[in-house]
Amino acid sequence: MIALEEKFLVNILYRPASELLNGVDINNINFEKLITLTSGHLMLPALFFNIQKKKAAYLFPEDFIDYIKNIFAINKARNEILLDEAKELSELLVENNIKHLFLKGTALLLSNVFEDIGERMIGDIDFIIQHKDEEKIKKVLEYNNNCAPHKISSSRFLIPKHLRRQVLENKTIAIEAHLGLLKYRYSWIFNSKVLGNDFKKKTKMIKTPSQSFLFDHCIYNFQLNDGGFIGTKHSHRSIYDIYKLDCKNSLTINNIKKDIFKKHFFTTIAKFKIFEMPIKTTLLSFNFDKLYLIIRSNIYTRYLQIQELFFSAAYRKYALNKIINYFYKRSFKTNI
Numbered sequence: 001m002i003a004l005e006e007k008f009l010v011n012i013l014y015r016p017a018s019e020l021l022n023g024v025d026i027n028n029i030n031f032e033k034l035i036t037l038t039s040g041h042l043m044l045p046a047l048f049f050n051i052q053k054k055k056a057a058y059l060f061p062e063d064f065i066d067y068i069k070n071i072f073a074i075n076k077a078r079n080e081i082l083l084d085e086a087k088e089l090s091e092l093l094v095e096n097n098i099k100h101l102f103l104k105g106t107a108l109l110l111s112n113v114f115e116d117i118g119e120r121m122i123g124d125i126d127f128i129i130q131h132k133d134e135e136k137i138k139k140v141l142e143y144n145n146n147c148a149p150h151k152i153s154s155s156r157f158l159i160p161k162h163l164r165r166q167v168l169e170n171k172t173i174a175i176e177a178h179l180g181l182l183k184y185r186y187s188w189i190f191n192s193k194v195l196g197n198d199f200k201k202k203t204k205m206i207k208t209p210s211q212s213f214l215f216d217h218c219i220y221n222f223q224l225n226d227g228g229f230i231g232t233k234h235s236h237r238s239i240y241d242i243y244k245l246d247c248k249n250s251l252t253i254n255n256i257k258k259d260i261f262k263k264h265f266f267t268t269i270a271k272f273k274i275f276e277m278p279i280k281t282t283l284l285s286f287n288f289d290k291l292y293l294i295i296r297s298n299i300y301t302r303y304l305q306i307q308e309l310f311f312s313a314a315y316r317k318y319a320l321n322k323i324i325n326y327f328y329k330r331s332f333k334t335n336i
Contacts (some may be wrong), residue, residue: 079122093137103217222238223265251277
C-alpha cells in the first residue's frame with residue numbers, strides 16, 4: 001500500500017504536469033507528512049524544482065513553497081561550491097600525476113545529468129584513485145596532519161573501500177578518496193577493474209565514468225553499500241538518479257533479469273510504475289537471491305581475512321592481541 005503523500009511525490013517527480021493528481025485527492029494530503037517523507041529521501045530540492053518546472057505551486061500552501069524554495073536555494077549554493085572545489089581538487093591531483101575519476105553525486109553533476117545543479121543533494125566529493133597511488137595521495141592531501149590515527153579493524157581488507165573522509169584546509173565540502181567501488185565483502189560483484197580503460201586514458205582535469213557505469217554504480221551502491229538488497233526499502237534519490245540518467249541500453253528487461261541486484265531494485269519499486277518494465281518474481285526466487293548474497297559474502301569475507309593474515313603484519317599483530325586478550329580475560333574469570 002502506497003501512502004497518499006508518497007503517491008503524490010512520485011507524480012511530481014516522475015510524471016508530466018497533466019498527471020500530477022492521478023490517484024490523488026489534494027484535499028487529503030498531509031503536507032507535514034509530505035515534508036517529512038521527502039526530507040527522509042533527501043529530495044526536497046528536487047521536489048521544489050519539479051513543482052516549479054511543472055507550474056504546480058498552486059497545489060501547495062504558500063508557506064510550504066517558501067520553505068522548500070529556501071532549501072533548494074541553500075542546496076544550489078552549496079553545489080556551486082562543491083563543483084568549484086571538485087575542480088580545484090582535480091587540478092591538484094593532476095599536478096601530482098594522480099589519475100582519478102569522480103563518482104556518485106559529484107559525477108552526476110559534472111556529467112550534466114540534471115537540468116539544474118540545485119536538484120541533487122550531495123554529502124561530499126567522492127572520487128576513485130588507483131591503489132598504487134594510495135600513499136601518494138595521503139602525502140598530497142596531508143592525511144597525516146588532518147586525520148585521526150586509524151585503528152585497524154578486524155574486517156579491514158588489503159584494499160579498503162575508501163580512505164578516511166576529510167575536509168581540506170580552507171575548504172567547505174568533505175572529500176572521500178575511494179580505492180574500491182563497494183564494501184570489501186562485495187568487491188567480487190562490482191570492482192574498480194571495470195574502470196581500467198578510463199584510468200589508462202590521458203589524465204585531464206575533470207573526468208567522470210560513462211553514464212552506463214554511473215547507472216550500474218548507483219544501483220549497486222544502494223543495494224549493497226546502503227543495504228537495499230537485504231530488505232525492501234527504496235531510495236527516491238537513487239531512483240531519481242536512474243530516472244535522470246535515462247540509460248536506454250541498460251533499462252531492458254533482459255539485462256535486468258540477468259542481474260539479481262538490478263532485478264531486486266526494480267522489483268521493489270515496481271509499485272510506483274515509474275519504469276515500464278513488468279518484472280515478475282516469485283517469493284522463493286526473491287528470498288533465494290538474498291540467501292545467495294549472504295552466503296557468498298560471508299565466504300568471501302573469511303577468504304579476505306585469511307589472505308590478509310598472510311600479507312599484513314599489522315593485521316597479524318592485531319589478531320594475535322585479540323587472541324591474547326581473549327584468553328587473558330577467560331583465565332582471569334576462572335581464577336576468580
